[in-house]
Amino acid sequence: MLTEASRAIGKPRIVVSEIDHRRLSDLATGALSKFPDVAEALAYEMDRAEVVAAGAVPQNVVQMGSVVEFRTEAGQQRRITLVYPPEADISANRISILTPIGTALIGLAPGQSIRFATYDGREHALSVLGVEPPAESDAD
Numbered sequence: 149m150l151t152e153a154s155r156a157i158g159k160p161r162i163v164v165s166e167i168d169h170r171r172l173s174d175l176a177t178g179a180l181s182k183f184p185d186v187a188e189a190l191a192y193e194m195d196r197a198e199v200v201a202a203g204a205v206p207q208n209v210v211q212m213g214s215v216v217e218f219r220t221e222a223g224q225q226r227r228i229t230l231v232y233p234p235e236a237d238i239s240a241n242r243i244s245i246l247t248p249i250g251t252a253l254i255g256l257a258p259g260q261s262i263r264f265a266t267y268d269g270r271e272h273a274l275s276v277l278g279v280e281p282p283a284e285s286d287a288d
Contacts (some may be wrong), residue, residue, distance in 0.1 A: 162255025
């Protein structure tokens, strides 16, 4: 198990809105019994995030509902929409925040990279290439 100090090493700065912070912190707490590893990772990301007013989040920062283009360390490039679990649909590239990739992406901006652990415990990295802000209805 990683210690708090070792987890923070090499982690990029992330920014989340007050609304996303509250909703995602509640989601992480509620998911602890069913998905402990990813729920703990999401809670950790919320603990270390810079929390700002909803209107103060830069348009190029990954929020709930954002369309994100990223590249894995293996060179695979993907374009996904970050969503809450009930809206997830892998065939439509709608990735849940309660996945290792979803949790890794929240709060990042283009040019930032992050390392994260998958369900099997292996470490991977991804780099954000571009972000489209959420549609108005997604951001509410």
